[in-house]
Amino acid sequence: MKNYFLLEILTEELPVSYIKPAVLFLKDNFINFLKENEIEFNEIKEFFTPRRIGIFINGLPEKRKVKFIEIQGPPKNIAFLKEGILSEQGKGFLKANKAKEKDIIIKKINEKEYIFVKKKIGGESLKKLISQFLPNIIRNIPFPKRMKISENLTFARPIHSICLLFNNQIIKFKIDNIKSSNFTYPHRDKSFKKIKIKNAKEYFDILRKNGVIALYEEREKIFYQNLKKILKKIDAQIIEEKELIFEMLNICEYPSLILCEFKKDYLSLPKEIIITGLKNYLHSLAVFKDNKLLPYFIVVINKPFLKDKKAINEIKNWYEKACEARLEDAKYYFNEDLKKPLEELIEEEKKVIWIEDLGSLYDKTERLVALTKIIKEDEDLKKIAYLSKTDLLTNMVREKEFTSLQGKMGGIYGKYFNYPQIICDALYEQYEDLPKTIYGAYLTIVDRIDNINASFIKGEIPKGSYDPFGLKKQADNIINTIVYHNLDINLKNLINADLELFWQLKVNFDIEKIEREVSSFFKERLELYIQEKGYSYDIARAITKIIWWNPKSAVKRCEYLKRLKAEKKEDYEKIVIGQKRVRNILKEVNLENLDINENLLIKEEERELLKYRKEIAKDYEEALNKEDYEKALNYLLSLRPYIDKFFDNVFVMDENLDIRNNRLKILKSLKDIFDKYCDFSECVI
Amino acid sequence: MKKKHFQDILLTLQYFWSKEGCLIYSPYNSEVGAGTFNPATFFKVLDEKPWRVCYPEPSKRPRDGRYCQNPLRVQQYWQLQVILKPAPQNIQEIYLKSLEAIGINLKNNDIKFIEDDWESPTLGAWGVGWQVELNGIEITQFTYFQQMGGLDLKVIPVEITYGLERIAMFLQGVFSIFQIEWNKDFTWGDVYFQNEEEFSFFNFQEVLPEEYLKLFNFYEKEAKRLLEKGLVYPGYDYVIKCSHIFNLLEARGVISVSERVNYIKRVRDLAKLAALKYLEKTSTF
Known part of the structure; x- marks a missing residue:
């Protein structure tokens, strides 16, 4: 079936970050629609430029099957x-x-x-089905921010036309005042007048002739061909930055590249500043040779038809002047900032609100100092915590285009102020997903714990896909950093100490409730983290339930538990069944105290079990503390014959209440010792 | 081609927009931070009646002064403000043609509409739109207003704000605001050098913190008093004054970051009150 379908929504320039989610939303909805109606097709592809988003399908039938x-x-x-x-x-x-x-x-x-x-x-024509299904989909395209188009329509930017074709026929529909049509608009350099698309299948060709490359992959290809030539000419490289290249390719309908230069003097600025300035002000790429920054940059211009060398040179001149103005500003901020060591900014943090109702930036800094002290008492670490937020007050980071340099600027300025390397590194990498230095890791862990606590106090709790402050990612980064660096960190202590400090600020909140919520949030994240490492969900749950606050230990325990399951399946299952049974028996029971009365131990099997349990208790715990989990599990396994004998010969629910309770206490003590490793009753067999 | 003087650009654009049906208006007779503060924008976009206006607005940004030491930063520069309500469907095209009218060849220059959603926390206003970049230099802010004075707008206007100095530098090929030729005899520097230098001193060093704080409080009270009485335009004058005093105090460095939020909110509350009172009154006329 050689039918072609085209939907093109032509708008005024869409924000770069809106384009892809919008077009994928359209595509997903089309695929679902086709599936639901059992309509077959050969290929569906999405296309987009700053001014148009759309869907192209080929191989559709004329009608839905009867x-x-x-x-x-x-x-x-x-x-x-x-x-x-x-x-x-x-x-x-x-x-x-x-x-x-x-x-x-x-x-x-x-x-x-x-x-x-x-x-x-079935039997309906596709044209009819599409015209019914489409209006709602277009209305519901998700955009982060919308504008009012009319009383009844909101969208990201004004819509100019909707080209909707089935081969050479217009699929008729109307949204607000915009009627579907068979025309579109060319690149603005070509003309402001509309052009006709006679047949859907000619769409991409017609646009190409009119200066528009509608397919992203095709723009990308042109871009890289161009880029390669330029880089070859000056014998240099770029650092592939996907996000920036995606932006460059989506602020133009046809990408041409120009190589520009800036004055060598600016190379005395830290390279991070130049790269960020080029990216955020001029949407342009920095150029390197052997990892050293060169005084060049590459801009993308939206000029499909411009061949006049003189004109291109003029454009280049202006980009270079724009660049110079920006770098001059950056240099000004940089030199201003160097007049004041970072320590002097700590005091100024008192005047800066960190989060409304949650105190100043200085309060936050003090919390970080207190928390890092719990991890390790060390002068360098203390200084790191004290300096950690000072760069937020520098001229550079306060400038909108350079805020992304937070942390990095602390490290860079630190070097100029001759702080030890260990301090500079930690400051520099504190916002990275996985800091490479241990002190950097300590700082990011406490900083992120503090962020998470603050959000929970504010009632900003992630739910489903709602997570505006990226707390899930922050928690995941904490866990991963701990595991990667093999750190002995007790999350529970840090969370509680931090909440205590918020409490001292006279922030009004239910400390126990928040503690519970944050704990179960971390438990959940750790469970998922462990599963992503390839462990089954039941093992993940059994372990995190007991030791969620120590990710490093949790992951190791999983490994040994998994091994036990694989290597000694029978033993493993016996333990699990036994623990499920014990848990069931104890479920309804309320024991007043847990002291076992030795005089009530009538049966030998009781005495034997208890004796052996006592015998191994200390060594078992020592094995756990030393993280010798193989040994710890072996101790648990060695309990088995005693447990078996106990259950075979001792009736727990004795008629004598005292004896019964005493036996229940024995079970409880057994459960406790197993629980020190994990909650075996969660395991699935 | 004959060199475009600063005043030619201004006149050409005004002529261009007058042909688009704009009322050619004047700058406001009080210190403002942007053309948006002019009642010809602030009040006139609130109601549903059509409105087209174009006016220049020398805008004061006390913090941007550099004692004439930086060729690209000054504490007062010229905006050309255009408001069209409702926004015409082909407004981007009209705008691009206005650039052509002042001698910018569209085909030989790289012009991009880059996302930039404008907002003014002091006016309780926001919109969506772009900054227009000409060969990497921002020359225009282009906004579809959605809210003004905290009120949702029923009819969406477009605001086009040209940075006249940026455009003049481009057209004249100079890289300093001070060197812009105003007409054949005078440069921008001839007109404003002394002004810039003195205002830099004033803004950063001579604003009297305590006295100006008192002024802010007085103007705030006065704005409320007049607005409550239904004297909308006189009341709004004091809202503008509050905003300007706040900008001065900020440049002087006497407002901490935490206080800043609070001051902005106080001005915004006044702006909201003014907007409400304006609508109340115009609907009863």
């Missing part, structure tokens, strides 16, 4: 009053399905007779 289905109605004896006379229910069923009495068939299900009607579905 199909007969049988719809089940009420039992025959209810549908008919007597033979040949329909009841109200029977009539209602026919009416609801737009069927007539002659369409009724009778079928037996489980010996009972029901009425059915045969119904024809």
Whole structure:
């Protein structure tokens, strides 16, 4: 079937970050729509430029397939009053399905007779189906921010035309005042007048001739060919930055590249500043040779038809002047900032609100100092914590285009102020997902814990895909950093100490509630983290339930538990079954105290079990503390014969209440010792 | 081609927009930070009646002064403000043609509309739109207003704000605001050098913190008093004054970051009140 379908929504320039989610939303909805209607097709592709988003499909049928289905109605004896006379229910069923009495068939299900009607579905033309389905989809395209187009329509930017074609025919539909059509607009350098698309299949060709490359992959190809030539000419490289290149390719409908230069003097500025300035002010790429920055940059211009060298040179001159103005500003900020060591900014933090109602930036800094002290008492670490937020007050980071340099600027200025390397590194990498230095890791862990606590106090709790402050990612980074660096960190202590400090600020919140919520949030994240490492969900749960606050230990325990399961399956299952049983018995029981009365131990098996348990308790715990989990599990396994004998010979629910309770206490003590490793009853066998 | 003087650009653009049906208006007779503060924008976009206006607005940004030491930063520069309500469908095209009218060849220059959603926390206003970049230099702010004075707008206007100095530098091929030729006899520097230098001193060093704080409080009170009485235009004058005093105090460095939020909110509350009172009154006329 050689049918072609085209949807193009032509708008005024869309924000770069809006384009892809919008077009993928359209595509997903089209795919679902085609699936639901059992419509086959060869290929569906999305296309987009700053001014247009759309979908192209080929290989669609003209009509939806015709199909007969049988719809089940009420039992025959209810549908008919007597033979040949329909009841109200029977009539209602026919009416609801737009069927007539002659369409009724009778079928037996489980010996009972029901009425059915045969119904024809499908056969509608695709044009009709699409024109019905499309308006709502277009209205519901998700945009982070919308504008009012009219009383009844909001969108990211004004819509100018909607080209909607099935081969050479317009699929008629209307959204607000915009009617579908068979025209679009060319690149603005070509003309402001509309052009006709005679047939959907000619769309990409017509646009190409009119200065527009509608397919992203094609723009990308042109871009890289261009780039390669330029880089070869000056024998240099770029650092692939996907996000920037995506931006460059989506602020133009046709990408041409120009190589520009800036004055060598600016190379005395830290390279991070130049790269960020080029990126954020001029949407342009920095150029390197052997990792050293060169005084060049590459800009993208939206000029499909411009060949005049003189004009291109003029454009280049202006970009270079724009660049110089920006670098001059950056240099000004940089030199201003160097006049004041970072320590002097700590005091100024007092005047800066960190989060409304949650104190100043200085309060935050003090919390970070206190928390890092819990991890390790060390002068350098203390200084790191004190300096960690000072760069937020520098001229550079306060400038909108350079805020992304937060942290990095602390490290860079630190070097100029001759702070030890260990301090500079930690400051520099504090916002990275996975800091490479240990002190950097400590800082990011406490900083992120503090962020998470603050958000929970504010009631900003992630739910489903709602996570505006990226708390999930922050928690995941904490966990990963701890595991990667093999750090002994007790999250629970840090979270509680931090909440305590918020409390001292006289922030009004239910400290126990927040503690519970943050803990279960971390538990959840760790569980997922462990699963992503390739462990099954039940093992992840069994472990995190017991030791969520120590990710490093949790991951190791998983490994040994997994091994046990694989290597000693029978033992593993026995333990799990045993622990499930114990848990069940104890579920309904309320023990007043846990002191086992030795005088009530009547049976030998009780005494033996208890004796052995006591014997290994200390060594077992020592093994756990030393993270010798193989040994720890072996101690648990060695309990088995005693436990088996106990259950075989001792009846727990003795008639004598004292004896019964004493035995329940033995079980409880058993459960406790197993629980020190994990909650085996969560494991699935 | 004959060199475009600063005043030619201004006159050409005004002529261009007058042909688009704009009322050619004047700058406001009070210190403002942007053309948006002019009642011809602030009040006139609130109601549903059509409105087209074009006016220049020398805008004061006390913090941007550099004692004439930086060729690209000054504490007062010229905006040309255009408001079209409702926004015409082909407004981008009209705008581009206005650039052509002042001698910018569209085909030989790289012009991009780059996302930049404008907002003014002091005016309780926001919109969506772009900054227009000409060969990497921002020359225009282009905004579809959505809210003004904290009120949702029923009819969406477009605001086009040209940075006249930036455009003049481009057209004249100079790289310093001070060297812009105003007409054949005078440069921008001839007109403003002394002004810039003195205002830099004033803004950064001579604003009297305590006295100006008192002024802010007084103007705030006065704005409320007049607005409550239904004297909308006189009341709004004091809202503008509050905003300007706040800008001066900020440049003087006497407003901490935390206080800043608070001051902005106080001005915004006044702006909201002014907007409400304006609508109340115009709907009863």
